[in-house]
Each structure stands twice: as structure tokens, then as C-alpha cells.
Amino acid sequence: MEGTMKPLVKLTDIASDLPVLIEIAKAEYKYQTELTKHLDDIQGELSYTNLLEIILWKVNRFPSVDEQTLNKLNELRENYSTERAKGVLVAFMNCKGIDLPVASTILRFTDPNRFQILDQRVFRLIYEEAELKIPFSIQKKVDLYFDYLQKLHHTCDTFSINFETADRVLYQIDKIKNKHISIKY
DSSP: OTTOOOOOOOGGGGGGGHHHHHHHHHHHOOTTHHHHHHHHTOOSSOOHHHHHHHHHHHTTOOOBOOHHHHHHHHHHHHSOOHHHHHHHHHHHHTSBTOOHHHHHHHHHHHOTTTOOOOOHHHHHHHSSSSSOOOOSSHHHHHHHHHHHHHHHHHHHHHHTOOGGGHHHHHHHHHHHHSTTSOOOO
């Protein structure tokens, strides 16, 4: 029969197969394996960091950042160059769970005088286009972000806005003035 859905299988329907199914399920369970093991191995009291890890595990947004990428970020703080910044941005976007919006947020908290969060609300205030469309290509993402920063600097200079807090101020202005226009996530 076309269009007929199979009925929902209940545990009581498969009780006789349950021992085998349990073993298969244990072998096939691969959800965030490293973080799952880390969380399973926590002994004693949970820390605030553990709580955040648990929440990120549940929402499946736990990034995987290697030590080399973290070192590049810290080197950028000490010795800025545009090329180094682009390299750090690429390194973060190559990490599992991190794309341009999150990478820009990391950079912003690293050095707010040079970086700001790429945000849909801010974007639509300063660009002609009403919607931020993030490209697939990492190089095009890098180009988009550095164009955004340049445009944001120009906007801040033109309207006497402090660049260091521009992402927050312009985000809030958009919420106040454009609350009737929804954001597409």
C-alpha cells in the first residue's frame, strides 16, 4: 500500500528480541563519543564547566578544537596580522561544530578592538541586502567576514559608534527598530 506508514514499534512488541537489540544498540551508539566518555568518567562533584559540557552534549553543539588551533588563537592575541587572523578563522571553521558565526564570536572575545560578531541583525542594518547569506566555501566565508569588518569599521566611523561594542549596540538597535521583521535562522 502506497503512503501507508508502518506502525510505531513499542518495547512490548519486541520484548523477545530485546537482549540482542540491546547489544546491537550498545555497539552502534556513536553520539559524540569523546565527550560522552569524558562525561561518563566524571567522578565527584560536577563543576560549572561540566554543566556546560552536559548542556552542549545534549544540544549537540560541542565543538572539537585541537591544541594547535587554540595556540594559534593565543598567538593572534599577542601578535596580530590580518593574514594570521584569516588563518585562525580558517582553523576554527575546520573544527567540528564551529562555523563562521561561532568563529567570529571567538575572535570577538579574543580582541574586540579588531573583531566583532557576524550577526544577521547587524548585517541587515549596514548592508543593502536584508538577509545574511553565509557561503559554503571557507575562503568565501573568510572574505565575507573581513568585508563585514571593513564595512562595520566604516559604519562606526561614519556614525561615531565605538567599534569595540558595535555588535551589541547595533544588534539592539535592530531589535528595537526592526522587531516587526523576523530573522531567519
